[in-house]
Amino acid sequence: MIVNDYKKAVEIIKNSKFTVAFTGAGISVESGIPPFRGPIGLWSKYDPKILDINFFMQNPAESWKYIKEIFYDYMQNVNPNKAHYFLAELEKNGILKGIITQNIDNLHQKAGSKNVIEFHGTASRLECIECKNKYPSENTSLDNLPPLCPNCKGILKPDFVFFGEPIPADAFEKSIYLMENADTVLVIGTTGEIMPASELPYIAKSRGAKIIEINIEPSNYTNKITDIFLNDKATVAAEKLEKNFN
Numbered sequence: 001m002i003v004n005d006y007k008k009a010v011e012i013i014k015n016s017k018f019t020v021a022f023t024g025a026g027i028s029v030e031s032g033i034p035p036f037r038g039p040i041g042l043w044s045k046y047d048p049k050i051l052d053i054n055f056f057m058q059n060p061a062e063s064w065k066y067i068k069e070i071f072y073d074y075m076q077n078v079n080p081n082k083a084h085y086f087l088a089e090l091e092k093n094g095i096l097k098g099i100i101t102q103n104i105d106n107l108h109q110k111a112g113s114k115n116v117i118e119f120h121g122t123a124s125r126l127e128c129i130e131c132k133n134k135y136p137s138e139n140t141s142l143d144n145l146p147p148l149c150p151n152c153k154g155i156l157k158p159d160f161v162f163f164g165e166p167i168p169a170d171a172f173e174k175s176i177y178l179m180e181n182a183d184t185v186l187v188i189g190t191t192g193e194i195m196p197a198s199e200l201p202y203i204a205k206s207r208g209a210k211i212i213e214i215n216i217e218p219s220n221y222t223n224k225i226t227d228i229f230l231n232d233k234a235t236v237a238a239e240k241l242e243k244n245f246n
Helices: 006-015 025-031 053-058 060-072 082-092 169-181 197-206 234-245
Strands: 019-023 096-101 116-118 121-128 134-136 156-160 184-188 210-214 228-230
Touching: 006 184, 006 210, 006 228, 006 234, 019 082, 019 169, 019 197, 025 082, 025 234, 053 060, 060 156, 082 096, 082 234, 096 169, 116 169, 169 197, 184 197, 197 210, 228 234
Parallel strands: 019 096, 019 184, 096 116, 184 210, 210 228
Antiparallel strands: 121 134, 121 156
């Protein structure tokens, strides 16, 4: 494994025919979104049961009180950072074929990325648990909780994966396709702890892909499948990579 060789990383990306990015909470931390785990993580302040599907179905109002606080009162006002814009630029230039993100914050799309697979869904939509209609969250009032479906008055749930729910089949299949075809994977800001998302880079590696990892500390991938470890914040790494591209 090579550490902090930005020139080599850019050389690999430039020679790549099919580069894919795989992003986690670490890319959005610098936009002000806290991770779920760790000392500053959301689970140090909130009980994870609020995102358990069984708890939500039985206590939607209680779950929604905290969901609104975490994902809507605050996250709606955050903006993409340099790392998000860098990936959008790579896609625009035909270098990046797609982004698989574990994040639900919509920041890749806000930065201009088009082919974004939201492995865990998104907070930007709400889904009715009865009729399955979906609505943009920004157009839905959260003054009365839980919010109700305009169509059938069923309870609306954020359209992201709760504990106890499966990964959306479409996102799963598209992610597998990208990883099976990738010859380079940019792993950014993820510890590699959350199954089944954590398995995705291994699929690419098993087919001979180069793994370029950007993380502030070693992850579950670093000493197993990473070829180049860029030990920096995502924004710092994005700036350094950009300079070496020019």
